[in-house]
Amino acid sequence: MAKLYFHYATMNAGKSTMLLQASYNYRERGMHTLLFVAGHYRKEEDLGYISSRVGLESDAEMFRSGDDLFERIREHHQSKTTHCVFVDEAQFLEEEQVWQLARVADRLGIPVMCYGLRTDFQGNLFSGSRALLAIADELREVRTICRCGRKATMVVRLGPDGKVAKDGDQVVIGKDAYVSLCRRHWEEEMGHIPAEDMIGFSKP
Numbered sequence: 001m002a003k004l005y006f007h008y009a010t011m012n013a014g015k016s017t018m019l020l021q022a023s024y025n026y027r028e029r030g031m032h033t034l035l036f037v038a039g040h041y042r043k044e045e046d047l048g049y050i051s052s053r054v055g056l057e058s059d060a061e062m063f064r065s066g067d068d069l070f071e072r073i074r075e076h077h078q079s080k081t082t083h084c085v086f087v088d089e090a091q092f093l094e095e096e097q098v099w100q101l102a103r104v105a106d107r108l109g110i111p112v113m114c115y116g117l118r119t120d121f122q123g124n125l126f127s128g129s130r131a132l133l134a135i136a137d138e139l140r141e142v143r144t145i146c147r148c149g150r151k152a153t154m155v156v157r158l159g160p161d162g163k164v165a166k167d168g169d170q171v172v173i174g175k176d177a178y179v180s181l182c183r184r185h186w187e188e189e190m191g192h193i194p195a196e197d198m199i200g201f202s203k204p
């Protein structure tokens with residue numbers, strides 16, 4: 001039985017590295033993999049690729065809103081037998097596209113490995129992540145740590161001024177930086193904890 005997997009984490013946890021390594025493991029054994037990456041924030045004419053901080057890189061197809069991923073994968077599979085599908089930036093999938101990927105596992109018998117963020121900088125689920133958390137066969141958390149050493153599950157966005165963004169669009173392309181934090185330090189940075197409740201909440 002092929003399965004739909006969701007590897008989720010916060011920013012800078014090494015998800016793309018894991019994806020590329022897993023794809024490489026298939027290819028090393030002579031098997032064919034098909035890689036997707038979100039095209040939402042890339043130019044139409046750009047070539048898709050997935051790169052990681054440790055230097056691994058691979059070409060990838062882009063997915064955009066409204067694409068029928070089941071049809072695309074089915075057509076690809078007919079011309080070249082595909083052993084595994086990988087999806088990076090899976091948080092940007094639409095709910096319907098997650099169902100299409102589930103059908104790739106269920107009806108084409110091809111495992112689908114999705115990698116993405118669970119929540120945005122305001123602590124809200126992304127559309128793709130919500131659907132994947134709901135229907136994926138296997139959920140796997142990719143761990144990274146906060147500055148305090150606890151597990152980081154949240155992310156704050158720093159604007160060009162270096163200050164933590166409290167509101168704004170879910171995704172901003174540009175000079176913004178992201179820092180992964182544990183929930184406790186995320187709430188402090190977001191100003192959710194009133195000053196009188198800060199006892200015991202000292203920053204390291």
Ligand SMILES: [Zn+2]
Nearest residue numbers: 146148182185
């Ligand atoms: Zn922390």
